[in-house]
Amino acid sequence: METKMFKTATTDLAAAAELIKKGQVVAFPTETVYGLGADATKESAVKKVFAAKNRPSDNPLIVTVANVDMVKRFVSEIPTIAEKLIANFWPGSLTIIMRYNEGALSPIVTGGLPTVAFRLPASDVTRQLIALADTPIVGPSANTSGKPSPTTAQHVWHDMQGKIAGIVDDGATSVGVESTVIDITTDVPTILRPGAVTQEALEAVIGPVNSEHRKVGADETPKAPGMKYRHYAPDVPVYMVTPEAWPAAIIWAQQQLEPVGIMAPDEVIEANHLAGMDFVWSLGTDVTTANAKLFAGLRYFDERDGVETILVHHFANEGVGLAYNNRLGKASSGQYFDADM
Known part of the structure; x- marks a missing residue:
């Protein structure tokens, strides 16, 4: 497969969005790390992401959106806690796990769970790309599964050249680590993955927040990426x-x-x-x-x-x-x- 490199001009983003509409995989920049984008509503497209990354099938994917209205396509209502988080941290480096309408997304996106993780990134380029595609996209890091996440388009090219249809190059990312993931479906909201949005910042908005930085069991499906499998590791110690x-x-x-x-x-x-x-x-x-x-x-x-x-x-x-x-x-x-x- 030929992998095309795109810049951030509107014409390039429109061409990249067309590939996503056709069910192809396109790597995209965010403020955190580069992600692998595919139409979150097309199971065949999402399967290509798993294949490109060599990612375990029970590892759920984050659904990346261009605006809050895209979230509303999949949930009956946005809980009050989520509304507070959205008002304070979106667009930004926070992923929010909510319950979604049964059947609204493929089980391979959610890992078969009744919850899904949503993120609205701070990157204008990302939001424009998703808006042009007119569909939310899955957004796991654009690297071979288990390896260090990519913070430049060149990192993505190293891992994904020939495996995906395109890469949008917006230079080096500014944050450099993946978004904070918070689960609001628990009795007390729980951070499943720490990121640039800290526990202190979250508690200032919604009150007490638990922190659960653990690996899940072999037979347990993780609610968020990074909880079960080896991650970020080079080949040497x-x-x-x-x-x-x-x-x-x-x-x-x-x-x-x-x-x-x-x-x-x-x-x-x-x-x-x-x-x-x-x-x-x-x-x-x-x-x-x-x-x-x-x-x-x-x-x-x-x-x-x-x-x-x-x-x-x-x-x-x-x-x-x-x-x-x-x-x-x-x-x-x-x-x-x-x-x-």
């Missing part, structure tokens, strides 16, 4: 490094026969005289920039010949650090650097 462990980690890295990739904030790089050295990836000045640079760094080292290990900075587990550590924890399988390893 990744280890988390706490701030105080960096001096020992750098000495260890220098003693290895094969190159070790180091991903750290500028403060660590400068304090340990690593600036300008090969196999060093800057995570920027703080955890917000680190979120935007994490997946790109993991991909960079995964594709570099000879790199056998990647060491990555671990931030405090608070605020947007929860989202960062969630993705890094999955990429590393929870492994921390140990000088004796």
